[in-house]
Amino acid sequence: MSEDRRRAVLHAIVEGYVSTSEPVGSKALASSRHLGVSPATIRNDMAILEEEGLIAQPHTSAGRIPTDAGYRSFVDHVAAQALQDPHKRAIRTFLSDAVDLNDVVERSVRLLSQLTRQVAVVQYPSLRESAVRRVELVRIGTDRALVVVVSADARVEQSTVALGMEPSDDEFETVARDLNEAAVGHTPAPLIESLARWVSRPGQVVWAAGVADAVVAAAKGGTVRRVVFAGTSNLARASTDFESDAIGPILDALEEQVVLLRLLHEMTGTGQDVAVRIGAETNTEALARTSIVAAGYGPTGESSSLLGALGPTRMDYPGTMAAVRAVARYLSRVVENE
């Protein structure tokens, strides 16, 4: 049965091309790899693989390189790989002495970019619903206020609201006290009702509505889901994989959080632990020649946020997948305890 060998040939081509970044020919394959067949046989297989659209040759007198479909087939059939021990240790030491959530995310993204030697991307964790612990109302200037919401799970969200008028200091303090009474101890659902009642109290100040909205928004999950990244210099390092003018758009796409968020969002819920998008599968022009390896993380049961690595389609998929999987797992544990 030549089916199996064809797959072996494909895998050998992928691995060879990934490690040397040069098209691989039948002869080199036959000698360096331990497939026990001659170059001619491999050539026949290659012809079939090419017909199936899994490999291509850049020009007539060159070896073959995998197409996006080729990488896809490779990724789908390769066995999950274990992470190297030193890397495991690196993860533990790196993440263990983080001081707060920001620090955890910051460290994770750097760590992941080092392990994968790609651009690492980490989405801020969305924490579960939790009760409001305290609301702090601070006056800014004369007609604006800062709303700080501290939730029971140790999250702090803040935003400013325009009051639309200039209340007296006494009035301001009273409202702040009342607001706390109405808000503290509630999880978002009852909080909304409780604050609605508070706003419609007889004699309530007109600017209460704005403040209440801000509190609810902050309690609900707060600010927009943000994404941080690191290791962009790895793109420059891999410049042989990109036309010289392809790096700019990639950098733009990274800063343009929106694109990334949409893409990561699309990748959730595929069921597997690690999801991979290859080349054109990203559905993003700027990322047509890049691949993304992503995994969900979060408290046990729900993997509510994503993290991943982005690099040229010519990347070490097994290694990257292992690193992403491992960091996601450790990060889940950290978020769990936080």
Add this chain to the structure above:
Amino acid sequence: MSEDRRRAVLHAIVEGYVSTSEPVGSKALASSRHLGVSPATIRNDMAILEEEGLIAQPHTSAGRIPTDAGYRSFVDHVAAQALQDPHKRAIRTFLSDAVDLNDVVERSVRLLSQLTRQVAVVQYPSLRESAVRRVELVRIGTDRALVVVVSADARVEQSTVALGMEPSDDEFETVARDLNEAAVGHTPAPLIESLARWVSRPGQVVWAAGVADAVVAAAKGGTVRRVVFAGTSNLARASTDFESDAIGPILDALEEQVVLLRLLHEMTGTGQDVAVRIGAETNTEALARTSIVAAGYGPTGESSSLLGALGPTRMDYPGTMAAVRAVARYLSRVVENE
């Protein structure tokens, strides 16, 4: 007096090279520019300029390009330029509807990168000393606590501390209440004393010291001074100015906040409104072929933080300086009111 003309020649060379990115020759200079002299005269001037180290020729049969010293002389003698009107409007609209401090900084850095078409860098504003308005102590797990300090100027700082033991809930609440009494209303200087007294009270819990330290640190200016940047794709766009492998180190230096912070720090207090570091003046290997244009901003009187643009030495200095100056000015105004 040929002194003046020589300077004019230098400026013409700089401007020509910046706009075309090709070495400029005596002939082109004489015809396109309105210096009323012949190419031969210009050549003589060029010979002198070259002797002074202000210009150089990449190879014998090519025109001249400015050296770092040449750019320096140009920058030092060029008059401040006004910002174009559409740009002025852009600044106003862009910054006016920011919702909080994060948003202001985020918008500023994007704006600046668009205006200058360079990489923009903004340091988070350090606000003035102000009194502690409230300290929130939230328990995390059993043996850690989150410390949130809200200051009178509407800043929120947080950090976590390990308690080293597991106090009872009652004890925890009591300490939290006492801590507030001891801390609220104090600016950093008296705060330190007040908390020291608090820590050494008879019967005080042992973990009070750790908490007090965290509060002081938060009140003092809080977390480390951070730097955000945007527009890195402009580096790729300007790839003609860099050897292909020079972009990686630059990206690294940007992510490596430390380097940037040191550099920006060195640039403060030069007296002028806009400071410029050209090429090797950055004292940073990775940035040897880049220039930085920076300006301080902050509440009136003190310009406590910095922002700037970073790009290839071959950049439009007058335009960049104007944009940096303008954004710094507007941002100062915003921070003032915040």
Add this chain to the structure above:
DNA sequence: ACTGGCACTCGCAGGGTTCGAGTGCTAATC
């Protein structure tokens, strides 16, 4: 002090050639 003229230098672009890796095909072999 400036200018016109002139000989000189040297990088760059274009064209031609060689070299060799890699292929596809066909006929022989297991």
Add this chain to the structure above:
DNA sequence: GATTAGCACTCGAACCCTGCGAGTGCCAGT
């Protein structure tokens, strides 16, 4: 029928050579 050896063929990369022209430095003249 699958595999292999052999062979003619293709075509890009590298190299060399050459001519062109931009730009220069210098010198004599104004």
